Amino acid sequence: MANFLFSNTDTVKLAEKYGTPLYVVSEDIIVERCNEIKRDFTERHKNTMAVYASKAFLTKEMARIIKREGLGMDVVSGGELYTAIKVDFPMEKIVFHGNNKTLNEIEMAVKHNVGRIVVDNFYELDLLGKVAKKYKKKANILFRITPGVDSHTHKYIRTGQIDSKFGIPLNENIIHKAILKAMELEYVELKGFHFHIGSQLQENETHVKAIKIIASLMNEVKNDIGFITKELNTGGGYGIHYNGNEHRKPLRYFTDAIMEELEKECEKYNLERPKVIIEPGRWIVGEAGITLYTIGSIKNIPGIRTYVGIDGGMPDNPRPSLYNAKYEALVANKMDEEPKNIVTVAGKCCESGDILIWDLKVPYIESGDILAVLSTGAYNYSMASNYNRIPRPAVVMVSNGKDRLIVKRETYDDIIKNEI
Known part of the structure; x- marks a missing residue:
């Protein structure tokens, strides 16, 4: 299967190497x-x-x-x-x-x-x-x-x-x-x-x-x-x-x-x-950044909607909730498959408003697939939060097929380090 390349870098391999959610900047x-x-x-x-x-x-x-x-x-x-x-x-x-x-x-x-x-x-x-x-x-x-x-x-x-x-x-x-x-x-x-x-x-x-x-x-x-x-x-x-x-x-x-x-x-x-x-x-x-997520739950409500849960959402991208911002995305590990299905991408926060993308066309998807959301370079990392005590993602810089870590992934200890 063909994988999504960003700055000539295999995004599926980036997800395997650094984990998800993951900010990737070109x-x-x-x-x-x-x-x-x-x-x-x-x-x-x-x-x-x-x-x-x-x-x-x-x-x-x-x-x-x-x-x-x-x-x-x-x-x-x-x-x-x-x-x-x-x-x-x-x-x-x-x-x-x-x-x-x-x-x-x-x-x-x-x-x-x-x-x-x-x-x-x-x-x-x-x-x-x-x-x-x-x-x-x-x-x-x-x-x-x-x-x-x-x-x-x-x-x-x-x-x-x-x-x-x-x-x-x-x-x-x-x-x-x-x-x-x-x-x-x-x-x-x-x-x-x-x-x-x-x-x-x-x-x-x-x-x-x-x-x-x-x-x-x-x-x-x-x-x-x-x-x-x-x-x-x-x-x-x-x-x-x-x-x-x-x-x-x-x-x-x-x-x-x-x-x-x-x-x-x-x-x-x-x-x-x-x-x-x-x-x-x-x-x-803005267009120099993407965010990678791993798909988890897939919930079909017959005749209404299919919700696809990802391992991030509002804490790493609050813009859909703030501005009704709209994004495009693709399934990074299935680039050669035709998008025939429509799903709604839901974040993992305890908020009904934590919806990243409504009505996204995708190929047949399974838990464990990698979703790449495009144009997330601006106002995503900079506006990220620890809502629901979710650690902020790592940031990786890529250039012509090479990658380097520029911000470490937060840990649970990072979240509580200033607390008394």
């Missing part, structure tokens, strides 16, 4: 995406930078790969920043996000000379001003703003609308006040602005709309306040293929539209085009 695909970013964005357009949105998937090994490939990294917590620090990631290439950074996180960022801190609100601006002054270190910042653009994606992953928990609203009384306040702080230097529209976007129209709004803001604050925008971070959110008609578009579909619109708007307002930063995360790593 270094080959990650490098392909990084090369496309360099070819079609940073080398194609002058005065640009690309940073990997590490919240999608971050381990020490992933940070090392991003460092080696020459991209920067976007972090959103002290833990993500600490991971970067532990692999000697260049701090000048770090962009630190977050809508409620703690004092400890801000101090960590300032002390380690993080390249850019994206300030979300007045509270954080005050705190950062005090910390930077305390350590006598200049903090370069961008203001995160909400452009008021509503993206066509799940409501939980929209971020650019007016009613968002992120960013400073484009109300003249608020944004002008924030800019003036930043310009007064001795150890803070405002470089420009950041926006993020949303995640898993399939069209570029919302990015283009946001550019028009931001360009108008850049012109307004130049004329009214005298502030010159030197940098503009346009976020990420570029979609990938999960199932059906969703498809990953070339990076240029988004970035060319962004750059063309920005050049046009800057020419209209007689502005110098600022440095442009992008933050792809899912686009780099």
